[in-house]
Amino acid sequence: MRVKIILWLALLIPVGWILGLHVNDPARVILVIAMIFALIPAFRKYLINPVNFSKLQSRLMIAFIIVYPLIICAQHFVRVLAGSQGINFAYRTQVIANVTQKGGLYSSILREDYSIINWLTHHFNPVLFIPGLMGFIGIPAFSSQIFSLALIIISTCFILYRILKHLNYKNGALYLPIVFFLSIYSIRHPLTYGIEDEFFALPAIALAFLFLFKQKFLLSCVNIAATFFVKESFFLLGISWALMAFILYKKGLLGIKSKNLYYSYVLAGSGLMLFVLYTFGHELIFGQPYEHFHKSSGLSSFFNIEMVSDKLYNLFLLFLPFLFLPFYDRKCFLLMIPALPIIVIMFYSDYMYKATDYYAVVPSFVILISCIYCVPEKIRQMTSSAVPLISIIILSIAFIYGTWKPLKIIFEADPSGFVSYSDMEEVSTKYLKNDSNALVSLSLAPLSTMIDKLSVIENESKISNRDFDLVIIRSSDTSDLKSDLQNFTIAVDTLGQNSNIYVYKSRY
Secondary structure: OHHHHHHHHHHHHHHHHHOOOOOHHHHHHHEEEEHHHOOOHHHHHHHHEEOOOHHHHHHHHHHHHHHHHHHHHHHHHHHHHHOOHHHHHHHHHHHHHHHOOOOOOOOOOOOOOOEEEHHHHHOOOHHHHHHHHHHHHOOOOHHHHHHHHHHHHHHHHHHHHHHHOOOOOHHHHHHHHHHHHHHHHHHHHHHHOOOHHHHHHHHHHHHEEEEHOOOOHHHHHHHHHHHHHHHHHHHHHHHHHHHHHHHHHHOOOOOOOOOOOHHHHHHOOOOOOOHHHHOHHHHEEEEEEEHHHHHHHOOHHHHHHHHHHHHHHHHHHHHHOOOHHOOOOOOHHHHHHHHHHHHHHHHHHHOOOOOOHHHHHHHHHHHHHHHHHHHHHOOHHOOOOOHHHHHHHHHHHHHOOOOOOOHHHHHHHHHHOOHHHHHHHHHHHHHHHOOOOOOEHHHHHHOOOOOOOOEOOOOOOEEEOOOOOOEEEHHHHHHHHHHHHHHHEEEEEEEOOOOOOEEEOOHH
């Protein structure tokens, strides 16, 4: 009975978070208390002896897994209506909308001159055609992007479940790793904050590991090759996957045979060729240099003690939830190799290295799967039961960093400030001509995809140096631009269900 109560302490942390409660401080307290009690012999036996989850605890974990994508995606919908989504969500929405509107991946949001660019010259994201196809059945692009996130989370969890079943996890132990996956701050925060390109790779990576563990190496390589269509950085995943396969073959692990190496050579060669062509041959192919090299901090940053310390700290945070298992288990480290290129990119960058940013999602997921495979070799009982101390530690660490609480966002949203897609359609129909240059506030951008020549006012930037026919902003944004609006525009109308859209035309 005492051990069951200890397990409840662990499981109620993620449940409390999904219900909108503040669990970060309690998680830290529970973590410290558990570590202290582990040092006391009279209590240690209750913490380290494996125990089975009760049926109620197993059902609670299943409920958490089911509710999680619903709550995450619901808060994304609310934030679109309330205008609190970021620039990445905004431009990706326009790109997705243009699959049906222009027949391809095109964008103008990032261009001050309203010119249309082929999005594939900015990032290699052919995967965005998938949510784009939802437009043919009348689903707005912002909705299809959110529906895609729901499908990503659900399918990734299901494939992770299949991996656990294949590895003979059972009872409540079958669900705990999935709860942990959804709870880790390096995954939970990015999924809550936005919807990024990298997320689309998660199901394919999960399938690649599942087929690797089933000794179907060709299918694992096919799924890694599928990630090439997600983003240019995943070209490197092909190289690192092939490197992992070669080492596993040399070590005689996971049934990799010599003939399998030919598949890995093709995968690595394709990944290297595509990476070189897209990054270093970008100007030759697209007529412009690859613009994302600025994300690297350069060698000079390694002489900046403060930045290096911050990077090392975030590297520590990346591995902390996994209790650094890859560094003292050889097989776990080998299975983590596919994540190394992205970890190196994170560390080399001057702003991509944060453990709670979306760049950390894929490395965290790869590390998790490597641990899932290797932990049973250390503690066999963990495939069917729980070690209370380990459960408390991993779930407490997962929540030591505070992130947005989705249910709280939903309940605290003020509907009087909402703007709908139909509101923006009304503006477009009433005021926009085919050649109109429309400058919109960032908070309205995801709802403005019907506008052909669209650009965005981002971060309260001024409009005095912008060429525009109309300025369309949310009422809550007017105070930030009050001076520019008075000097350079003439008020035309207020529209929308709650008159939350302000329309201005150019004074000149």
